[in-house]
Amino acid sequence: MRIDIITVLPELMRSPFEGSIMKRAIQKELVEVHFHNLRDYSTNKHKNVDDYQFGGGAGMVMSVEPIDLCISKLKNERKYDEIIYMTPDGETLHQKMANSLSLLGNIIILCGHYKGVDQRVRDLHITKEISIGDYVLSGGEIGAIVFCDAIIRLIPGVLSDETSALTDSFQDNLLSHPIYTRPANYKGLSVPDILLSGNFPEIEKWREQKAYEHTKTRRPDLLEE
Ligand code: ADE
DSSP states (O other): OEEEEEESOHHHHHGGGGSHHHHHHHHTTSOEEEEEEGGGGOOSTTOOOEEOOTTOOSSOEEOHHHHHHHHHHHHHHSOOSEEEEEEEEEEEOOHHHHHHHTTOSEEEEEEOBTTOBOHHHHHHTOOEEEESSSSOOSBSHHHHHHHHHHHHTTSTTSSOGGGOGGGSTTGGGOOOOOOOOSOSEETTEEOOGGGGSOOHHHHHHHHHHHHHHHHHHHOHHHHHO
């Protein structure tokens, strides 16, 4: 997979890709991540990428030209499966979406700022709009990092068996069951006997039951889906 990220804050975005699972995926050459500084595509001497809103109103709008220049250049170089715009009015990210988007080849992610982008960017180029939740961030960068983490860890070969994504919360519409590690007893709180029994079919049943109970209490909506 190749991810091209268009942002006014490339430096802010780099460090999450330089550690942990995302770094490992890049080192294993399972994903390439490229940052593009939108200001490099500004055609005015102040390197502005935003302007006042037609019709009046508070807040600046990201201009169509620099974004169009950047996306058009990338599109001339290769074919993209999706051109994604991070925005609070996009489709809310969920695990099934992450599963299917982790299978894509090349994608562009555009990070919005200020009031958002000129509508013509959306009309010209954007094929998918994603929100990471019903709240407004000051820019799309953190949303893009969240989205990249969610999809990159699902690319086959990124996670080792022991960190497999198959048992994560939300896979199969269930939250995760409780988990424990040593010591078996801590401040009088002991690990359920079943987990120490070595009876793996029974352990599996216990885990399924706990995952179901946990989901029923916290997220009954997932069981209705
Ligand atoms: N940009 C601002 N708020 C956002 C959100 N909730 N999700 C994605 N991008 C955003």
